[in-house]
Amino acid sequence: MKKIVVAAIAVIGLTAPFLSQPSAQELPRRLGGENGPKRAADAKRPAPKLADGTVDFSGIWTGGGDAPIPRLLGKDKLDALMLPWAKQKMASLKEADDPYFYCMPGGPLRITGGFAWRLVQHPTEHAKYIFMLQEGNAHSFRQIFMDGRKHPDDPSPTWFGHSIGRWEGNTLVVDTVGLNDKFWLDSAGTPHTEQLHLIERYTRPDYNTLQRVVTIDDPGTFTKPFDVTYTAKLGEPDSEIIEYFCIENNQWGERTNTNPTAPAIPVAK
Amino acid sequence: MKLGVLVLGLSLAALAVPVSAHHSWTAEYDAKKPITVKGVVSKVEWTNPHTHFYVDATDASGKVTTWNFEMASTPALERGGWSRKTLPVGTQVVVEGFAGRSVAERAIVTSFKGADGKEFFVPKLGN
Numbered sequence: 135m136k137k138i139v140v141a142a143i144a145v146i147g148l149t150a151p152f153l154s155q156p157s158a159q160e161l162p163r164r165l166g167g168e169n170g171p172k173r174a175a176d177a178k179r180p181a182p183k184l185a186d187g188t189v190d191f192s193g194i195w196t197g198g199g200d201a202p203i204p205r206l207l208g209k210d211k212l213d214a215l216m217l218p219w220a221k222q223k224m225a226s227l228k229e230a231d232d233p234y235f236y237c238m239p240g241g242p243l244r245i246t247g248g249f250a251w252r253l254v255q256h257p258t259e260h261a262k263y264i265f266m267l268q269e270g271n272a273h274s275f276r277q278i279f280m281d282g283r284k285h286p287d288d289p290s291p292t293w294f295g296h297s298i299g300r301w302e303g304n305t306l307v308v309d310t311v312g313l314n315d316k317f318w319l320d321s322a323g324t325p326h327t328e329q330l331h332l333i334e335r336y337t338r339p340d341y342n343t344l345q346r347v348v349t350i351d352d353p354g355t356f357t358k359p360f361d362v363t364y365t366a367k368l369g370e371p372d373s374e375i376i377e378y379f380c381i382e383n384n385q386w387g388e389r390t391n392t393n394p395t396a397p398a399i400p401v402a403k
Numbered sequence: 404m405k406l407g408v409l410v411l412g413l414s415l416a417a418l419a420v421p422v423s424a425h426h427s428w429t430a431e432y433d434a435k436k437p438i439t440v441k442g443v444v445s446k447v448e449w450t451n452p453h454t455h456f457y458v459d460a461t462d463a464s465g466k467v468t469t470w471n472f473e474m475a476s477t478p479a480l481e482r483g484g485w486s487r488k489t490l491p492v493g494t495q496v497v498v499e500g501f502a503g504r505s506v507a508e509r510a511i512v513t514s515f516k517g518a519d520g521k522e523f524f525v526p527k528l529g530n
Contacts, residue, residue, distance in 0.1 A: 229430060230430065237452070249478075250478070269478060270452075270476070270478075271452070375478075376477065376478035376481060376482075377477075377478075378451045378452070378476055378477065378478050379451055380451055380452040382450045382451050382452075383448055383450035383451065383452070383453070383455065384452055385453070385455070385473070385509075386431070386452070
């Protein structure tokens with residue numbers, strides 16, 4: 135419960151205006167900084183279409199995967215879905231246990247959370263691949279096969295799993311299996327097993343918005359599949375993703391990570 | 404104003420704090436320990452997940468304390484117009500923030516001012 139409260143506070147903090155933001159603006163705004171001008175709200179501008187008739191999802195996005203599932207769904211509802219072991223495990227977790235804070239990959243949901251990320255359709259039209267490139271944390275990518283292939287019969291579990299995608303009209307549907315159980319699904323530590331199967335449905339209801347409805351299906355953890363909805367916003371004008379390797383100098387937990395190349399932390403004696 | 408370390412009991416209500424997308428800052432830093440440090444930048448770690456600015460503060464007796472100030476990531480600072488040369492080693496600064504829980508001198512930044520009082524944009528941590 136304490137962990138949930140901490141997560142909720144973190145989320146409130148993330149969405150709250152940064153009240154102590156200094157008035158100093160003499161530094162030049164670059165690459166979509168939070169102290170720079172914002173993209174005009176333009177809900178009426180439609181999502182761009184490609185010549186092949188599909189929706190163009192490419193671009194820099196922020197958010198869309200970092201919200202805690204108990205907040206999206208309601209804690210009581212999530213509790214009712216969890217098998218006893220999962221409820222017990224979640225209750226025992228502390229924020230400091232989150233592998234993400236030790237620079238491990240965040241899995242297919244959190245790759246689109248917190249940091250800027252870029253969606254790449256390759257080739258842009260009649261894409262054979264879709265890539266999601268995450269700026270932050272482990273600086274990871276996710277690849278989605280769009281060429282009609284099937285999942286392997288018995289994939290070795292990985293951090294991002296095996297993803298295949300297809301179009302259903304204006305909706306991009308991505309099906310993922312073969313995930314390991316080493317990452318947290320979300321910052322609240324919602325548990326899962328290697329049986330996790332994700333079905334994501336991406337739409338772009340307007341130019342600035344990407345909506346992602348995820349069906350979470352894991353008979354090892356939940357009594358039945360359920361949906362959570364995430365929203366990402368288009369990055370500010372001139373945004374780019376920038377290099378970021380969390381492992382470089384992670385002082386979280388005052389050097390409890392095991393990166394031997396990180397500089398020592400000088401502190402007062 | 405003499406060069407030194409001032410620990411001020413600032414009103415928390417008046418101070419908002421940066422929040423990390425990487426993790427919540429309150430696990431490591433104490434919101435009940437606001438600090439103001441006046442000193443000289445002695446080292447810049449232009450690194451991730453967060454940057455660190457080390458500030459040497461000398462007290463009235465001449466004792467030097469090195470503070471390790473955590474700031475946002477390099478992408479967040481670059482987007483805010485910073486570079487690794489914005490506050491080079493040797494710059495006189497006044498830093499406000501919160502002291503660390505286990506090591507007080509490992510602190511988090513909420514405000515960064517040059518010796519001339521010019522305030523630098525401090526982005527949210529972690530993003």
